[in-house]
Amino acid sequence: MRDLPETVVLLREFVRNPVRTGAVAPSGRRLADVLAGAVPAGGTVVELGPGTGAVTARIRRRRPARHVAVEINPRLARLVAARWPDVEVVCADAADLGAAVADGRADAVVSSLPWAVLPDERQRATMRAVRDALSDGGCFTTYAYVHALRVPAARRLAALLADTFADVSVSPVVWANVPPAVVYRARRPLGR
Known part of the structure; x- marks a missing residue:
């Protein structure tokens, strides 16, 4: 599986379980760069749903001291672990990410989950x-496809971000991604 193109790997996993995989193609470089932009050099980052590692590669360029990737799909988790041996890959549900960073808080949480x-x-x-794992000064980034912004689950995500963080911003549309997407940046967790 390591030698197959990322698009083929992800498409195959999507066909096996579309809800768990959520995407038919890896994130484009521009989207990955925007998502990884909040990762501080020398900090701790948790990546949710790395898939084949398109965003992982951009996070590695930011040189975090610690990079934990939480992937629910065991095949994709093995792929990411093989490609980036310095990334701590945990095969688990993202809702269990607290166990992955039990010894501290994350400076950034970067999500490619299919919200x-x-x-x-x-x-x-x-x-x-995510809220509980993030440091007080940390940043949570995730994205939504533009064509799906009116879907009830996408609207719930926007409302949930506003209820969970004091500061939420939305990037301009990343038109270079297929499909185009916006990136949410959320800071200052509430209610802990």
């Missing part, structure tokens, strides 16, 4: 885990 297909309670559980 638009997650049921309400799973969105909430995952967002609570």
Whole structure:
């Protein structure tokens, strides 16, 4: 699987389980750069849903001291672990990310999770885990495809971000991605 093109690997995993995988192609470089932009050099970053590692590669360029990747799909988790031996890969649900950083808090959490297909309670559980794992000065980044912004689950995500963080911003549309997407940046966790 390591030698197959990323698009083929992800498409195959999507066909096996579309809800768990959520995407048919890896994030484009421009989207990955925007997502990874909040990762501080020398800090701790948790990456949720690394898939084949398109965003992982951009995070590695930021030179975090610690990089934990939480991937629910065992095949994709093995792929990321093989490609980046210095990344701590945990095969688990993102809602359990607290166990991955139990010895401290993350300076950044970068998510490629398929929020638009997650049921309400799973969105909430995952967002609570992100809030609890993030340092007070940390940043959470995630994205949504422009064409799906009006889908109820995508609207729930936007509302959930506003309820969980004091500062939420939305990037301009990343038109170079297929499909185009916006990136949410959330800071200052509330309610801990």
